Amino acid sequence: MTETENETKIRIPRQERSIKTKEAILQAAMELFSEKGYHGTNTKEIAAAAGVSTGSFYSYYKDKRAVFLDSLTIYFKTLLGRIETYLAEINFSTMDKHEFILEVIDSLIFSHQVFTEFHKELQVMYHSDPEVQALMDEQFDLGRRRTLEYLLMNPEELKVDHVEAASIIVFEALNSVVDMLVFAPQNADADQLKNELAKMIVNYLYK
Structure with missing residues (x-):
């Protein structure tokens, strides 16, 4: 056929x-x-x-590629859905910011661990398949926009000069460290790394 x-x-x-x-x-x-x-x-x-x-x-x-592209869409929806479900339950006026960032990190780690090998394949296919690259870029852009929306919920608490630029920095920092923790574990204690990342983000963002 x-x-x-x-x-x-x-x-x-x-x-x-x-x-x-x-x-x-x-x-x-x-x-x-x-x-x-x-x-x-x-x-x-x-x-x-x-x-x-x-x-x-x-x-x-x-073909196999078609179901892979569908899988990729579902993977990102699941990842984003988990984060948004958590955010919907948060009272941003009373939350402990450090604990909140730790929860976000743990949610990202859990979502990555569910399909570890699948995620590894994405890293390879990102550079070899334009459609996979376009889908991933679209989801990364959505993640950055969601981060910006979160920061704009309480702009008076921020000390950064440029919120949009800060949202990109925070998003990329979270992604990079989570990828490292899940796919390239270091000798350092994972809880210490998560704690320091959360501390860094809170100190960077808030007054």
Whole structure:
């Protein structure tokens, strides 16, 4: 079957059974990508893990890359959703800022650990697949905007000169240290690193 023929036969699930089938394929793919990596996984394995035939897989996705891109979208939604759920429960007027930053760090670490190998694959594919790069850049930009929105909730407490620039610095600092803690653990104590990062961000941002 050619790629063009495959694309014309892709099914858009509307009935509950079809929706659940596609969700099962997507979930199986994410687990396999996390466990074996993108290049170590094939469509036959994904179909088997989802409990469907290979032909059924191709009814929903034209190839492995298509389900990977869907997985990437879900991965970022899950990551952002976890942070936003936590933020929705916070009383920003009474919160302990140091404890708040520590909670954000732990939430990011947890979200990264769920799909460790999947995340590692993203780092490789970012530089080899323009569509993956575009999706990741879009999510990073969203993360920076969310950070800016958070800082603008209490601008009178900030001591930085340029809030937008500060939001980028904070976002990148969090991402860099979390990536290091999850994917390249150091000899230093993880709790000490998290505590110092939280302290650095609080001292940098607030009066």
